[in-house]
Amino acid sequence: MELLTNVLAATVVAGTPLLLVALGELICERSGVLNLGQEGMMLMGAVAGFVATLTSGSLLVGVVAAILAGIAMSLLFAFMAVTLAANQYAAGLALTIFGTGLSAFVGAGFVGESIDGFTRVAIPLLSDIPVIGRVLFDQDALVYLSLVAFAGVWFFLRHTRGGLLLRAVGEDPDAANANGLKVLTVRYLAVAFGGGMAGLAGAYLSLAYTPLWTENMTAGRGWIALALVVFATWRPERVVLGAYLFGAASILHLVLQGLGWKSSTELLAMLPYVVTILMLILLSWNPARTRLNTPLSLGQPYRPGR
Amino acid sequence: MLLLERRPVDSALMRWTSPVLALVLTVITGFFLFLAMGKDPVEGLRFFFITPISDLIGLAELGLKMAPLLLCAAGLTVCYRAKLWNIGAEGHFLMGALGASVVAVQLVDASGFWVLPLVLVAGVIAGMLWSAIAAGLKTHLNCNEILTTIMLNYIALNLLLFTVHGPLKDPYGFGFPQSVMFAESALLPDLIPGTRLHLGLAFGVLAAVAVWVLFARSFIGFQLNVVGQDQRAAAFAGFGARRLTWFAFLVGGATAGLAGASEVTGPIGQLVPQVSPGYGYTAIIVVFLGRMHALGIIAASALLALTFIGGEMLQIAMNMPKATTGLFQGLLLFYLLTCDAFIHYRLRLKQPVRQSTPVAASAATQEA
Numbered sequence: 003m004e005l006l007t008n009v010l011a012a013t014v015v016a017g018t019p020l021l022l023v024a025l026g027e028l029i030c031e032r033s034g035v036l037n038l039g040q041e042g043m044m045l046m047g048a049v050a051g052f053v054a055t056l057t058s059g060s061l062l063v064g065v066v067a068a069i070l071a072g073i074a075m076s077l078l079f080a081f082m083a084v085t086l087a088a089n090q091y092a093a094g095l096a097l098t099i100f101g102t103g104l105s106a107f108v109g110a111g112f113v114g115e116s117i118d119g120f121t122r123v124a125i126p127l128l129s130d131i132p133v134i135g136r137v138l139f140d141q142d143a144l145v146y147l148s149l150v151a152f153a154g155v156w157f158f159l160r161h162t163r164g165g166l167l168l169r170a171v172g173e174d175p176d177a178a179n180a181n182g183l184k185v186l187t188v189r190y191l192a193v194a195f196g197g198g199m200a201g202l203a204g205a206y207l208s209l210a211y212t213p214l215w216t217e218n219m220t221a222g223r224g225w226i227a228l229a230l231v232v233f234a235t236w237r238p239e240r241v242v243l244g245a246y247l248f249g250a251a252s253i254l255h256l257v258l259q260g261l262g263w264k265s266s267t268e269l270l271a272m273l274p275y276v277v278t279i280l281m282l283i284l285l286s287w288n289p290a291r292t293r294l295n296t297p298l299s300l301g302q303p304y305r306p307g308r
Numbered sequence: 309m310l311l312l313e314r315r316p317v318d319s320a321l322m323r324w325t326s327p328v329l330a331l332v333l334t335v336i337t338g339f340f341l342f343l344a345m346g347k348d349p350v351e352g353l354r355f356f357f358i359t360p361i362s363d364l365i366g367l368a369e370l371g372l373k374m375a376p377l378l379l380c381a382a383g384l385t386v387c388y389r390a391k392l393w394n395i396g397a398e399g400h401f402l403m404g405a406l407g408a409s410v411v412a413v414q415l416v417d418a419s420g421f422w423v424l425p426l427v428l429v430a431g432v433i434a435g436m437l438w439s440a441i442a443a444g445l446k447t448h449l450n451c452n453e454i455l456t457t458i459m460l461n462y463i464a465l466n467l468l469l470f471t472v473h474g475p476l477k478d479p480y481g482f483g484f485p486q487s488v489m490f491a492e493s494a495l496l497p498d499l500i501p502g503t504r505l506h507l508g509l510a511f512g513v514l515a516a517v518a519v520w521v522l523f524a525r526s527f528i529g530f531q532l533n534v535v536g537q538d539q540r541a542a543a544f545a546g547f548g549a550r551r552l553t554w555f556a557f558l559v560g561g562a563t564a565g566l567a568g569a570s571e572v573t574g575p576i577g578q579l580v581p582q583v584s585p586g587y588g589y590t591a592i593i594v595v596f597l598g599r600m601h602a603l604g605i606i607a608a609s610a611l612l613a614l615t616f617i618g619g620e621m622l623q624i625a626m627n628m629p630k631a632t633t634g635l636f637q638g639l640l641l642f643y644l645l646t647c648d649a650f651i652h653y654r655l656r657l658k659q660p661v662r663q664s665t666p667v668a669a670s671a672a673t674q675e676a
Binding site for chain 1: 393395449451452456462592633635636637644
């Protein structure tokens with residue numbers, strides 16, 4: 003029981019960065035924009051958060067800096083992919099390559115520094131519930147924030163006018179435009195939200211998960227999140243499940259080693275990537291399901307007044 | 309107000325000016341970057357772009373870095389022309405290096421002319437096997453090739469790390485994660501004696517020429533182009549999309565695999581964890597910058613090779629972080645895509661004249 007509780011708690015921690023970035027990308031894709039630059043935005047968030055925390059001594063400043071860095075990066079992408087109507091694949095790839103380079107450049111002087119990262123804060127009463135209390139209510143502040151973000155995104159899409167407008171833009175930008183919606187503005191906002199969430203996810207890595215900065219510390223999580231959104235068929239509730247599933251896959255090697263199972267670290271480190279491919283295969287067993295749920299204009303640039 | 313307006317015909321001039329413009333913008337940004345860091349910008353740019361290639365040794369080093377970039381880019385060009393977004397050159401490269409090393413380590417005591425070809429072929433096959441996974445996932449299971457190739461890159465990297473820490477580790481290597489040094493017979497011959505430049509560059513140039521022949525002279529090249537430009541048209545013409553996908557991926561795997569094999573049998577001479585400083589990813593920039601054209605990718609690979617040695621030079625001479633390389637590469641691609649928008653669009657200063665019916669016109673005014 004003790005072991006199970008600890009494994010579940012670690013799963014939530016490992017799944018949180020994926021959850022954050024995937025929720026942002028979900029909103030972005032629902033507006034019809036596919037941003038492959040998640041990895042670059044996360045890395046910029048991670049380095050900005052770490053450097054800001056180190057210099058200011060405040061975790062809050064770090065988190066804000068990370069979100070702003072993510073948004074700034076996403077606006078660069080939006081300028082190319084939304085305003086200039088460039089190929090979204092190429093623009094997203096460019097953002098990842100640029101973000102990887104820029105973050106390594108900015109962070110070069112900070113490798114090896116350490117900070118006091120986020121620590122666990124137990125929520126009174128709720129954390130006393132057996133198992134669930136430790137797993138969900140005895141975590142750090144950013145885990146709580148990710149759960150709030152999930153609830154917010156779910157409510158926004160399901161129950162607000164804004165969510166409806168967002169979905170309208172993603173399904174049929176021409177019709178949305180004809181109804182007087184500013185398609186490009188909506189897409190800019192969606193991309194910026196995605197950027198902020200990716201920045202926050204990066205901050206989770208450099209401020210809570212492993213409170214330090216190393217080059218390429220996201221290790222493909224931005225890409226896994228992209229697969230996750232497809233796997234979740236663009237539904238927030240499935241994103242949560244998927245994120246924790248991937249979280250479990252990425253700590254499985256620790257669990258196995260803890261149980262005394264001898265195997266190479268490198269081989270076990272492949273697991274999250276293998277699981278991602280397996281998930282993609284699982285999806286394609288029923289391509290109709292994916293096709294039905296894909297935002298219709300996903301990946302297509304929109305130019306008003308054609 | 310400035311307006312983006314679709315050109316009636318894509319600008320051929322802009323298509324080739326765009327990379328030059330992107331380079332100029334990158335250099336200007338670099339200038340201000342050096343200023344902001346309190347370094348002499350003219351000095352910095354000279355160390356980055358000119359000093360590394362001011363003598364024969366430097367030029368040979370440039371060729372050394374060009375070889376893997378050009379090989380990977382040649383394969384990716386075949387994929388991207390058909391709009392197959394294969395990001396997996398890095399993984400194919402690593403597997404090529406791994407495959408070649410496995411064979412080379414077995415043949416450490418062998419001598420003879422057949423050793424090197426065998427080692428290289430092993431690398432090519434390993435690269436092709438790795439790309440075949442992505443191809444199969446794409447054609448038979450409909451998996452998005454961007455995501456699968458990225459994941460396969462990470463898996464390949466871990467597989468390589470596992471191998472140098474485990475089965476292929478040199479037992480007398482003082483615990484370093486690296487293989488034994490390969491036999492002399494398994495090493496690529498030098499192109500210019502006295503430098504490190506090896507036969508790999510010739511492979512790269514040959515691959516670029518082959519790409520040119522493929523797209524300028526062959527039917528399969530034509531089919532790939534059609535698939536890339538209009539999938540429906542290709543389907544109506546009866547071009548098998550699956551067959552072409554397999555072809556493009558296998559070519560991509562073969563060239564990148566050869567690049568990996570040439571790297572371990574060329575300058576390195578053994579398998580080490582840091583076999584690639586990201587050649588497979590940089591090759592993506594090479595393809596875009598080189599306009600998916602044989603001559604273009606040769607020029608672009610030289611420029612991107614320069615960013616690698618320029619970055620090292622800055623690190624030594626001006627104490628700049630090594631990541632300057634990645635930053636310049638990112639900036640370059642970024643500016644390139646921005647400039648590329650002006651292939652299809654042009655800027656106008658006033659409202660474009662619209663041909664529209666009165667109803668649509670009144671709707672438009674209401675909208676505004």
